[in-house]
Amino acid sequence: VSHGRADERGRAASLLGSDAALVVAAMTVIYAIFTLVGLSLGYDANGVLSVLGQVTFYTAVYALAVLALNLQWGYTGLFNIGVAGFMAVGVYSMAMLSGSPAGNPPGLGLPLWIGVPGGMLAAALVGFLAALPALRLRADYLAITTVAISEIIRLTYNSPAFSAFTVGGVSLGTGGASGFGALPTNPVRAIFYVEPSNPASDPTVVGRAIFEAVARIGLTREAVVVDATYALVLVALVGAVYGLLVRIGDSPFGRVLKAIREDELVAQSLGKDTRLFKIKVFALGCALMGLAGIVWQGAINAVYPQSFRPELTFYVFIALIIGGAGSNTGSVLGGALFASLLFLGPQYVPDLINRYAQISARPPTFPAAVAAATSGEPIALVGYVVENIFALRFVLVGALLVYLMQNRPEGLLGHRTEEAAAVDLSARRTDGRDSDREEVEER
Amino acid sequence: MGIVERYSRGRRFVTDRPGGVLLALFGVLLVIDVGRRLATGVVTGHYVASLLWDGLVIGLVIGLAGIGLSLTYSILNFANFAHGDYVTGGAFAGWSIAYLLAGLGRFDPGGLILIGAGGGPAPGQVGVSVTGTPLAVVAGLGMAIAFTAALALALDRVVYRPMREADGISLLIASIGVAFVLRYLVVFFYYNSRQGVTATDRIPKYSPGGVTVDAHEVTILLVSVALMLGVHFLLQRTKLGKAMRAMADNRSLAQVTGIPVERVIRATWIGGGGLAGAAGYLVVLTQGTISYDLGWLLLLLIFAAVILGGIGSVYGAIVGGLVIGVASRVSLLWLTGSFSGFAEPAAFGLMILILLFRPSGIFGGVSTA
Numbered sequence: 001v002s003h004g005r006a007d008e009r010g011r012a013a014s015l016l017g018s019d020a021a022l023v024v025a026a027m028t029v030i031y032a033i034f035t036l037v038g039l040s041l042g043y044d045a046n047g048v049l050s051v052l053g054q055v056t057f058y059t060a061v062y063a064l065a066v067l068a069l070n071l072q073w074g075y076t077g078l079f080n081i082g083v084a085g086f087m088a089v090g091v092y093s094m095a096m097l098s099g100s101p102a103g104n105p106p107g108l109g110l111p112l113w114i115g116v117p118g119g120m121l122a123a124a125l126v127g128f129l130a131a132l133p134a135l136r137l138r139a140d141y142l143a144i145t146t147v148a149i150s151e152i153i154r155l156t157y158n159s160p161a162f163s164a165f166t167v168g169g170v171s172l173g174t175g176g177a178s179g180f181g182a183l184p185t186n187p188v189r190a191i192f193y194v195e196p197s198n199p200a201s202d203p204t205v206v207g208r209a210i211f212e213a214v215a216r217i218g219l220t221r222e223a224v225v226v227d228a229t230y231a232l233v234l235v236a237l238v239g240a241v242y243g244l245l246v247r248i249g250d251s252p253f254g255r256v257l258k259a260i261r262e263d264e265l266v267a268q269s270l271g272k273d274t275r276l277f278k279i280k281v282f283a284l285g286c287a288l289m290g291l292a293g294i295v296w297q298g299a300i301n302a303v304y305p306q307s308f309r310p311e312l313t314f315y316v317f318i319a320l321i322i323g324g325a326g327s328n329t330g331s332v333l334g335g336a337l338f339a340s341l342l343f344l345g346p347q348y349v350p351d352l353i354n355r356y357a358q359i360s361a362r363p364p365t366f367p368a369a370v371a372a373a374t375s376g377e378p379i380a381l382v383g384y385v386v387e388n389i390f391a392l393r394f395v396l397v398g399a400l401l402v403y404l405m406q407n408r409p410e411g412l413l414g415h416r417t418e419e420a421a422a423v424d425l426s427a428r429r430t431d432g433r434d435s436d437r438e439e440v441e442e443r
Numbered sequence: 444m445g446i447v448e449r450y451s452r453g454r455r456f457v458t459d460r461p462g463g464v465l466l467a468l469f470g471v472l473l474v475i476d477v478g479r480r481l482a483t484g485v486v487t488g489h490y491v492a493s494l495l496w497d498g499l500v501i502g503l504v505i506g507l508a509g510i511g512l513s514l515t516y517s518i519l520n521f522a523n524f525a526h527g528d529y530v531t532g533g534a535f536a537g538w539s540i541a542y543l544l545a546g547l548g549r550f551d552p553g554g555l556i557l558i559g560a561g562g563g564p565a566p567g568q569v570g571v572s573v574t575g576t577p578l579a580v581v582a583g584l585g586m587a588i589a590f591t592a593a594l595a596l597a598l599d600r601v602v603y604r605p606m607r608e609a610d611g612i613s614l615l616i617a618s619i620g621v622a623f624v625l626r627y628l629v630v631f632f633y634y635n636s637r638q639g640v641t642a643t644d645r646i647p648k649y650s651p652g653g654v655t656v657d658a659h660e661v662t663i664l665l666v667s668v669a670l671m672l673g674v675h676f677l678l679q680r681t682k683l684g685k686a687m688r689a690m691a692d693n694r695s696l697a698q699v700t701g702i703p704v705e706r707v708i709r710a711t712w713i714g715g716g717g718l719a720g721a722a723g724y725l726v727v728l729t730q731g732t733i734s735y736d737l738g739w740l741l742l743l744l745i746f747a748a749v750i751l752g753g754i755g756s757v758y759g760a761i762v763g764g765l766v767i768g769v770a771s772r773v774s775l776l777w778l779t780g781s782f783s784g785f786a787e788p789a790a791f792g793l794m795i796l797i798l799l800f801r802p803s804g805i806f807g808g809v810s811t812a
Contacts, residue, residue, distance in 0.1 A: 369555035398623025
């Protein structure tokens with residue numbers, strides 16, 4: 001037995017190595033692409049770092065949200081398409097707990113170590129309340145229910161009814177449609193500045209040392225350096241959540257989750273109270289979605305209800321499907337690919353084309369473009385496409401989703417979906433004929 | 444004997460479905476409250492009647508769009524999240540033609556066919572309305588139906604037919620992709636803002652019994668009822684309708700009896716798509732504005748109607764649409780002031796309750812028969 005254990009540990013170590021290598025390789029390629037884009041647009045070191053910082057930020061926040069969704073859908077088979085709503089609960093609760101009492105709307109001004117767990121707890125609580133009745137439903141009914149819950153949450157935050165109210169003498173509010181402005185200061189600023197909330201603050205000793213060091217390689221804009229540091233903190237957070245989810249997946253609790261995904265009836269027959277497991281995992285996933293919302297929307301100047309339209313949920317879903325539902329590494333990869341190549345990448349296409357092609361024709365409408373094209377100026381069509389690349393980006397995303405569902409529903413790494421069993425069930429039929437075995441072992 | 448039996452059946456109902464009883468009690472309370480308010484003069488009868496009329500108009504449109512969703516949901520066994528964008532597609536195609544015909548000769552056709560995009564003529568200048576330019580409006584309706592039917596058929600061919608054997612969730616996810624493609628193609632060709640379309644200030648208004656009713660609302664009533672009657676005759680009197688009902692009831696059984704499944708599916712897409720397009724066209728007629736996400740905003744209400752009426756039931760979808768439409772408007776009696784934005788969440792909440800306590804719909808899963 002001890003031999004088997006050691007063997008397993010060795011395999012786990014090599015798996016960790018190869019997975020880490022996969023993610024690092026993917027990120028290296030993505031960084032290389034965006035560095036090239038930045039350089040060919042004539043950006044200096046600050047500009048390039050700003051681009052790379054953005055890529056890292058979006059990769060990290062998408063990876064976080066996708067990991068949370070993977071716990072619910074990939075591991076347990078719970079089809080939750082209310083991700084945006086739970087993210088909204090997380091970030092709004094954090095904002096109301098930790099926002100400045102002097103702001104409009106006012107927050108409670110509590111420290112972030114209360115605000116962030118408080119936001120996650122609130123998201124978990126809403127998830128728990130939603131899960132209690134909803135998890136009895138069929139998968140497609142659960143989908144409709146969760147998207148309706150997410151819309152109810154968004155419209156509630158959007159409503160003027162709760163934009164400002166007083167409970168027991170304490171003023172609070174969501175800000176309604178005009179959003180919550182007085183968000184707490186990003187704690188990463190405390191590393192660099194004596195007064196983190198003051199934009200004109202003096203740097204700390206550490207901050208001065210870092211600023212001086214990076215200035216030697218041309219990074220002179222402090223805001224870019226601070227943002228990049230925050231993105232690195234988020235990368236560490238993704239690593240921590242990844243580790244947590246791998247542990248959960250390998251635990252007896254995780255095996256029950258996978259068993260529910262494979263066949264809930266079997267799990268029940270083995271004496272597992274599957275409803276309890278589903279409620280727990282739903283609440284945990286919602287807490288992580290709340291965390292993703294906090295570090296994502298909470299890092300921008302203000303939170304608006306319209307940021308949490310169901311589209312956001314679908315982006316997270318598409319990222320998970322690209323990476324492959326059921327695989328944590330796939331979730332991170334999917335988040336990275338979606339955030340960089342599909343979400344951020346197309347934004348640079350018009351700039352690149354403008355820099356190198358100089359298309360002067362900018363027809364205001366499609367018929368005008370067609371008219372210009374038929375009268376011997378085909379470049380006008382390209383001009384129109386460049387102007388409207390933002391809409392085409394989502395057309396591309398939708399088409400990709402359809403393509404994936406038709407041809408590769410398991411995504412990049414979905415074939416590695418972890419088995420519910422603790423032991424390798426395919427080991428019994430290892431007479432060298434089973435070609436699938438390699439793949440199963442890979443996990 | 445009869446009384447005892449009825450009593451025990453009643454008791455069983457109360458103990459088996461406490462949620463349902465609570466819901467019914469809540470409903471009775473609301474009705475009593477409306478009566479009290481009417482009696483004390485807090486609200487006028489005219490106000491309640493105008494809310495009912497508004498609810499009826501939007502309910503008819505929701506019901507119309509719901510028919511197709513309900514049929515495809517039960518025959519193909521998946522929730523089509525792109526259905527709302529079929530509604531949008533119909534609206535844009537229909538109003539493009541209506542604009543073109545109404546303004547031809549007076550304005551540049553390019554600006555007309557894009558419903559005023561890129562500095563085209565403003566709605567007031569073109570002056571489209573059912574009384575001002577009746578032919579253009581009717582032609583637009585025809586285009587909306589034809590275009591959306593063709594669109595639904597084409598999308599089935601490209602997207603859903605290769606996935607016939609896939610499970611419902613895969614199809615649902617694919618339909619989300621279709622929704623993205625359609626919605627942002629509209630943005631690509633038209634615009635991503637809300638734009639005025641009809642000349643709402645120039646249409647005649649009537650006030651039977653103090654309720655203001657305009658010509659566009661009457662048009663919606665007439666067109667929807669005509670289309671619904673058409674669906675009724677198709678389902679009850681034709682062989683195709685019988686096949687559709689059989690498929691909606693039990694697909695495998697229908698297949699064994701020799702019903703040409705693919706042909707019925709195609710007919711369902713044509714019919715359901717056409718009705719969705721008509722619904723989109725009519726929604727713009729009542730709202731007076733058009734936007735790329737109008738169908739998406741309606742989609743959850745359409746789902747609510749379909750679930751309320753029971754998935755697979757055409758008549759259920761119509762009744763469900765009316766209930767959802769009327770409920771969302773009448774709820775404004777209680778949701779006043781800053782709470783008026785909660786009319787939609789209230790309808791969504793109703794849908795969730797139905798899913799939880801009576802997933803087969805209020806008619807108990809009676810299908811299209």
